[in-house]
Amino acid sequence: MNRRGFVSLLLGGGILGWLGAVLYPIISYLNPPKVPEANVQTVKAGSASDFPKNTAQIVKFGRKPVILIKTNNDEFLAFAATCTHLDCIVQYRGDLKQIWCACHNGLYDLKGRNISGPPPKPLDEYAVNIVEDEIHISEMG
Amino acid sequence: MDTKNPMVRRAYSWIDDRFHVTPLVEFMRHKYVPVHRHTVWYYMGGVSLFLFISQVVSGILLVLYYQADEDSAYESVRFLTTKVKFGWLIRGVHSWSANLMVFFVFVHMFSTFFTRAYRKPRELSWVTGFVLLALAMGFGFTGYLLPWNELAFFATKVGTDIAGAVPFIGEPMKIVLRGGEDVTGATLSRFYAIHIAILPAIFTVLLSLHLLFIQRQGMHEPQYLKRLPAEKKQMMAFFPNFLLRDVLLWLIVLNVVLALAVFFPWELGEKADPFAPAPAGIKPEWYFMFMFQSLKMLPAHVLFMEGEVLGILFFGLAGLAWMLVPFWDIKKKSGSKLDVMTGFGVIALLFIVVMTVLGYLL
Structure with missing residues (x-):
């Protein structure tokens, strides 16, 4: 390699290194930090007897929505919404x-x-237990 | 300088002494627009440009009241439209001219396609134009969320989730777009930043290039006109004849925008609730409808792929092919009646129109 080639390589490498040093923090900055998820095991969703038949409600399960359904047979079901x-x-x-999604039918x-x-x-299904008329939703397993 | 007014002459020579603008003025003086039966299409780019300027002006005015926050975004838009004097008008103009701008950019693009104006030497005008259309759609997508109503909230969930289905880079891209796992206030902040800072910056650079190319190369002439001898061609001076016609049309468009804003005020809808089911009748802006409808009609699995991944790959590749049209352009064989490129254009246009109509009917 001649002197010019060597200098070009050094300069080129320097520019690449500089670009990396500028872009790396910017890209890392764009990626939001992970917010630790609240470790929710069970949530309470009100009174079982007050819940109308053949209807449903969206319940907050930590940061996730869960759909809680009461069927005509008084059975409670819960799924990730x-x-x-x-x-x-x-x-x-x-x-x-049935459960319906309005966005794409x-x-x-x-x-x-x-x-x-x-x-x-x-x-995903969630477990529903009724404890003294109070609905408890918890993760399966 | 032709003017006889001594003040203007003095001012002109003051500037000319310092910046040597005479060559530029000479260049503009010799700029002509061909007059023929397709001349009307030359105005579509100008109309798009005018609508973009309306976007900038009305957008800056909206920023003065808007608050990009989960708890106050919806309320600030409601306050702006109900309490602030002429707030409803500014918001109406912003929304309507945004939609008209996308419409006219589409018209501009298809007229450029069908008149073959993308061919040498205008390849880069086409490519920058296509990127400008993509950016305009990005403006639409990010702006749609800002009022934080439920339609926009779910459209954003769906739209960013589609981005997430892109193989390999999808998931990190979705997280960066949303500012986290889900669509939240963090997404609103990001979309606001993208809408009023990042996109305008990129758009302005590309738009300047696009306009510079047009000024440098002049208007495209259709094939049959190119073959005519110079004395048989009808021409119109760009300054002032064409420009004045442009301005007249801009005034008409402004009136249409104002009439639409007055008689069809833009709805605000219900405030978004991240823990409420998606409402029935959820739909994106009309210019995303053809993609939305196609994704809706795809089955869950096609062969070994998820339907939506296939759809995204299809639209990605089709968009790329469309952007690169000048580089794989198929010229019509002499004597042949079949023009392959017109065929492609008609298919693309029909696909977009039919899917959009189906989206509203089904």
């Missing part, structure tokens, strides 16, 4: 007895299984 397709929040359709049955429309995966 975030549609597995594109992140919208689902709702219960009393007329269809996705349907899930009352076991959380994706049965129609674009959703690729079923909804």
